[in-house]
Amino acid sequence: MRISELKKASERIKSVRPFFNAAIVPLLAVFTALVVGALIILLAGGDPLAAYRGLFQGAVGSARAWSETTVWATPYIFAGLAVALAFKGGLFNIGAEGQLALGAVMAALVGYKLPELLGMNVPAVVHLPLAVGAGMLAGALWGAIPGWLKARTGGHEVINTIMMNYIALNMTSYLLNGPMKDPNPLNVVARTPEIAQSARIPPIFPGYRFHWGFVLALLVAGAVWWLLQKTTLGFEIRTAGANPDAARYAGVNVSRIIVISMMLSGMLAGLAGAIEVTALNYRHELGFSVGYGFDAIAIALLGKTHPLGVVLASLLWGAMRNGATRMQFLTQIPVDVISVIQALILLFVAADAIVRWLYRIRVEEEKLVLTRGWGG
Amino acid sequence: MDWRRLGFIGLIILILIGVVILVGGSRVPPLVIVVSMLATTIAVATPLTLGALCGIYCERAGVVNIGIEGMMLASAFFGWFAAIYLNTILGVAPLPSLLAGVLVAILTGGLLGLLHAVLSVTYKVDQIIGGTVINILAIGISGFLNRQLFFEKGSIFGGQVPHAPGVLPRLRVPLLADLPVVGRIFEQQPIAVAAILLVLLTHFILFYTRWGLRTRAVGEHPRAADTVGINVSRMRYANVIIGGLIAGLGGAYFTLESVPSFEPLMTNGRGFIALAAMIFGNWSPFGAWAAALVFGAAQALQINLQFFREQIPPQWAFLQQAYVVGLVPYLLTMVILTGIIGRTTPPAADGVPYEK
Numbered sequence: 001m002r003i004s005e006l007k008k009a010s011e012r013i014k015s016v017r018p019f020f021n022a023a024i025v026p027l028l029a030v031f032t033a034l035v036v037g038a039l040i041i042l043l044a045g046g047d048p049l050a051a052y053r054g055l056f057q058g059a060v061g062s063a064r065a066w067s068e069t070t071v072w073a074t075p076y077i078f079a080g081l082a083v084a085l086a087f088k089g090g091l092f093n094i095g096a097e098g099q100l101a102l103g104a105v106m107a108a109l110v111g112y113k114l115p116e117l118l119g120m121n122v123p124a125v126v127h128l129p130l131a132v133g134a135g136m137l138a139g140a141l142w143g144a145i146p147g148w149l150k151a152r153t154g155g156h157e158v159i160n161t162i163m164m165n166y167i168a169l170n171m172t173s174y175l176l177n178g179p180m181k182d183p184n185p186l187n188v189v190a191r192t193p194e195i196a197q198s199a200r201i202p203p204i205f206p207g208y209r210f211h212w213g214f215v216l217a218l219l220v221a222g223a224v225w226w227l228l229q230k231t232t233l234g235f236e237i238r239t240a241g242a243n244p245d246a247a248r249y250a251g252v253n254v255s256r257i258i259v260i261s262m263m264l265s266g267m268l269a270g271l272a273g274a275i276e277v278t279a280l281n282y283r284h285e286l287g288f289s290v291g292y293g294f295d296a297i298a299i300a301l302l303g304k305t306h307p308l309g310v311v312l313a314s315l316l317w318g319a320m321r322n323g324a325t326r327m328q329f330l331t332q333i334p335v336d337v338i339s340v341i342q343a344l345i346l347l348f349v350a351a352d353a354i355v356r357w358l359y360r361i362r363v364e365e366e367k368l369v370l371t372r373g374w375g376g
Numbered sequence: 377m378d379w380r381r382l383g384f385i386g387l388i389i390l391i392l393i394g395v396v397i398l399v400g401g402s403r404v405p406p407l408v409i410v411v412s413m414l415a416t417t418i419a420v421a422t423p424l425t426l427g428a429l430c431g432i433y434c435e436r437a438g439v440v441n442i443g444i445e446g447m448m449l450a451s452a453f454f455g456w457f458a459a460i461y462l463n464t465i466l467g468v469a470p471l472p473s474l475l476a477g478v479l480v481a482i483l484t485g486g487l488l489g490l491l492h493a494v495l496s497v498t499y500k501v502d503q504i505i506g507g508t509v510i511n512i513l514a515i516g517i518s519g520f521l522n523r524q525l526f527f528e529k530g531s532i533f534g535g536q537v538p539h540a541p542g543v544l545p546r547l548r549v550p551l552l553a554d555l556p557v558v559g560r561i562f563e564q565q566p567i568a569v570a571a572i573l574l575v576l577l578t579h580f581i582l583f584y585t586r587w588g589l590r591t592r593a594v595g596e597h598p599r600a601a602d603t604v605g606i607n608v609s610r611m612r613y614a615n616v617i618i619g620g621l622i623a624g625l626g627g628a629y630f631t632l633e634s635v636p637s638f639e640p641l642m643t644n645g646r647g648f649i650a651l652a653a654m655i656f657g658n659w660s661p662f663g664a665w666a667a668a669l670v671f672g673a674a675q676a677l678q679i680n681l682q683f684f685r686e687q688i689p690p691q692w693a694f695l696q697q698a699y700v701v702g703l704v705p706y707l708l709t710m711v712i713l714t715g716i717i718g719r720t721t722p723p724a725a726d727g728v729p730y731e732k
Contacts (some may be wrong), residue, residue: 044525112419149714153715155719156655160714161707162648163707163710166645166705170451170702171591173702174702176698178697268446292522294511301502301505301508334519334523334524338516339512339513339519340513340520344510346509346512347501350502350505350509351495351499370504371503371727
């Protein structure tokens with residue numbers, strides 16, 4: 001090969017380098033996590049290849065698998081965006097779990113109670129937005145309280161969101177076992193009655209659970225990006241998050257921004273719950289939301305708090321959770337191994353130095369500060 | 377944490393006990409109520425105290441640790457597994473098995489502490505991520521091994537959960553423990569006692585020793601500490617590992633002292649409440665302990681209110697609902713501690729990787 005050809009080839013490589021760099025480390029991180037996961041499965045006496053075949057089939061192996069993956073990913077996207085937005089504002093919202101649960105409860109309440117109260121059918125154009133709006137409002141309120149406490153008394157949002165998770169959990173249990181319990185005599189489960197037809201988001205393809213909520217989630221991700229990058233409020237949120245003192249000096253009302261950030265964050269989490277009720281389950285059942293809030297933290301971090309990153313991380317998380325069921329069905333390997341692999345993915349994506357060292361990739365890029373500990 | 381606030385917290389705990397006496401005093405002698413409330417308070421506070429101490433060591437050295445929950449969960453599992461394995465497969469007597477289990481739990485915590493230190497000190501990974509990794513990892517590994525080792529046919533226990541060797545025996549103060557009613561105070565479970573001793577020890581170490589001064593220095597101003605010749609990385613490594621060991625002891629509480637079994641997710645957010653206790657206590661051992669006791673007392677109030685359900689006056693009937701009472705500890709802790717503590721100040725360099 002002539003020298004000039006070599007030069008051309010290297011030019012071409014250089015031009016795709018940025019995309020290559022952005023994609024290669026996460027891909028290798030996932031690959032490495034799967035290898036380590038395989039070792040763990042092997043050590044515990046399972047067959048890793050069979051397990052991964054099941055995982056892959058269940059996650060993306062058929063139209064139905066894809067549909068289910070998006071169903072799993074939808075609440076992850078909303079809740080992940082919630083946590084990511086709070087991180088952008090320098091706040092740590094551990095309370096997505098509670099905000100999501102209350103959002104679901106309120107959406108279900110409006111969904112089944114409103115026609116009863118009015119004694120007539122409510123047109124869908126009114127009913128559906130009211131139900132979803134009620135869920136968003138509940139989440140926003142549940143998020144705004146810790147925000148307000150922080151702005152007002154300095155009480156730490158980490159503590160208050162943790163405590164409010166438990167309060168929300170008990171409130172939900174109380175409502176679903178008592179006042180809001182499905183009165184159907186055959187029902188023994190803590191769940192609400194089905195919501196009215198007019199409060200439902202209709203399915204897209206009959207026979208598949210893939211629903212408009214996923215499309216909405218993508219739109220909301222775009223909206224969050226727009227809010228953060230293109231509006232004054234977003235700029236204020238990011239400034240208050242990056243350096244509250246500088247923000248204050250520049251005339252930003254940091255207390256107000258704290259409350260607004262937490263409120264928006266809670267609203268997104270509440271929306272996650274509302275969409276689960278109006279687009280998928282058509283009721284709220286106790287225990288459906290267990291763990292979303294904590295997965296959301298992992299997803300926000302895996303997506304580097306960028307809306308597009310959150311969407312991709314949610315799809316990955318959703319695919320793995322969805323495929324895990326099939327994996328356990330086919331190979332009897334417990335679904336819990338997925339959590340191990342997810343933890344490893346997060347680890348290798350975050351500690352990219354390990355991946356680079358493993359595969360001898362030399363890349364220098366600027367460090368992105370995601371969270372700021374407990375400060376401020 | 378100043379003494380006035382500690383006194384106030386003590387007063388609140390007394391008020392909570394008073395409420396229960398008011399409700400149940402007609403059915404059970406007040407002294408019995410006081411003793412049982414205190415016993416529950418201490419028991420509930422034990423893992424919270426240990427978890428919070430773990431957080432204090434890490435964060436005083438400048439490393440945020442939200443992985444306490446995961447550290448306790450993994451330790452609870454491996455400690456329990458070790459105790460059962462020794463007892464049923466190797467035929468070791470119950471007490472040595474249990475003690476070995478505690479040791480394994482402590483080491484598990486230490487190992488996860490090491491992982492956290494490697495990630496956050498050596499690789500300078502965002503420390504929230506390090507903690508999240510530990511939390512998810514612990515859920516996965518304990519759930520996976522629990523099912524794979526115990527419930528699968530052909531596993532070492534042949535698909536049957538074997539009988540655990542029980543729980544750690546109580547430590548008794550001779551004579552005093554034989555007293556009627558109040559004797560129960562002088563008969564405590566060993567990890568609960570260890571937690572209280574560790575609070576005292578940690579206070580002493582942090583504020584009265586060279587080690588403590590250095591720890592606080594790397595947590596407040598690592599560059600200044602580095603300038604005077606303190607090895608920032610080594611101090612952070614050591615403190616995060618110590619924190620992990622203590623969280624491991626907290627994990628042992630769940631499966632070797634509280635109940636003789638393991639359930640997936642059994643720590644049930646206690647690690648996060650420990651985190652809250654640490655922040656409430658302003659990163660000081662006594663403060664965190666006080667916060668843990670407040671939560672313990674609120675939990676004791678809840679348990680007792682459920683026990684004395686029939687004695688609750690009709691105008692307070694909503695307190696008879698299990699879930700309404702269930703949110704009392706969290707609401708009370710939030711209101712009390714936000715109300716009287718308000719703003720807390722973390723170590724200045726908490727969460728910030730040190731770049732030489």
